[in-house]
Amino acid sequence: MRESFIEFRNVSFRYGEEQPWVLKDVSFVIYPDEWVAIIGHNGSGKSTIAKLINGLLFPQEGEIFVDGVHVNQDSIWDVRKNVGMVFQNPDNQFVGTTVRDDVAFGLENRGIPRQEMIDRINTSLTAVAMNDYFLHEPHRLSGGQKQRVAIASILAISPKVVILDEATAMLDPKGKLEIMRTITEVQDKLDLALVTITHDLNEITLADRVIVMNEGQVWLEATPREVFTKKEELRRIGLDTPFISKLADELISIGLVFNNHPLS
Ligand code: ADP
Known part of the structure; x- marks a missing residue:
């Protein structure tokens, strides 16, 4: 069986006893050579997931493993030497x-x-x-x-995994493209797992797999192509259709492309 690199087992988290649950019974695995995009509207719990991975926070329920190590107070330095984080600014x-x-x-x-x-x-x-x-x-x-x-x-x-938390959010379109290209090249050249956290569906296109978060729960785990077939449902959970999918629809509607485009 393939060894997972990051594993969330039934993780629930809240920022205080009086606070609402931010993550509810979240389970997923990420493998050592994968690029996984975590997407969801603002407030859906994505950054909290990133902070739980490198032991900045700990779950009240469930368990998290990074490279086989249970993330807790005693293991954070072992965990952090394998986890690199890139932030927005x-x-x-x-x-x-x-x-x-x-x-x-x-x-x-x-x-x-x-x-x-x-x-x-x-x-x-x-x-x-x-x-x-x-x-x-x-x-x-x-x-x-x-x-x-x-x-x-x-x-x-x-590191064995690089987590990019909204790392393109402050960039102009050219900068965003530059970073997406860089990530693709880095993943091709180096042996590591990549987790990109975003609220922008345009940025999941090249990932191997996508975890869609909604209201603190995993709403869908799928390939980018499968995610794009759920345009209506995505809109209902606050995620706008990606530009290339809109373009494909437009080209189909004016008869320039037949209706078998993977993103349509
Ligand atoms: P996302 O990254 O998807 O925008 P976050 O993980 O940042 O979501 O936030 C999830 C929820 O947790 C939001 O409702 C947010 O307001 C709340 N939250 C985030 N950080 C804190 C904090 N330090 N204290 C209390 N609530 C927080």
Whole structure:
């Protein structure tokens, strides 16, 4: 049987005893080489899932395993060395005055020997196609480039999973495209699991699998193609049809494409 990398077993979570349940009996698995997109409207519990994966929060009910380790107070440092997180605002993630220093920072903290540090900086900046920017100031880069450097800083510490929590939300369309392309290339080149968290259906197209959250529960687990066949239901849970699906409908309606398009 295939070993899961992340496993949620009947997880329920709330932010306090008087608070409503944010996650209700959530179960899913993510495998080591998969790209899984977690999608849902704002407030559906996606970021809470990310925080539970790396032990920033703990569930009141159920269990979470990362790489076979039960996530609890005693194991968080073991868990966190395997989990890299990239957040929405790249400007909040920079610590170095150059791109190179920024990527080096996490490695220095871990006491990585100098030559290995240089190798890891090269490899991770090459993986996100930012190897021509070593001496640039992070704050002067475009939004998409900043987020690529943030991804490189995470890749350099060799996590087994990278979680991108709304990592494209602040980017313009060009920046969003840049990041989606980077993620695809990184997943092809490196041996890791990817979890992208988004409320934008346009960003699930390239994932291997999609977990759709609604009201704190797993509403659907399916391939992107299967998800796109449920346009009406998605609209009812607050998710807009992706642009390419709208385009396919439009092309069908004017007779330019026959009605067998996978996204129609
Ligand atoms: P999403 O990422 O899907 O937008 P979140 O996981 O951030 O959803 O939030 C799920 C629910 O939990 C929301 O109703 C939100 O208001 C609530 N919530 C999030 N963070 C906190 C917190 N620190 N304290 C209390 N409630 C919170």
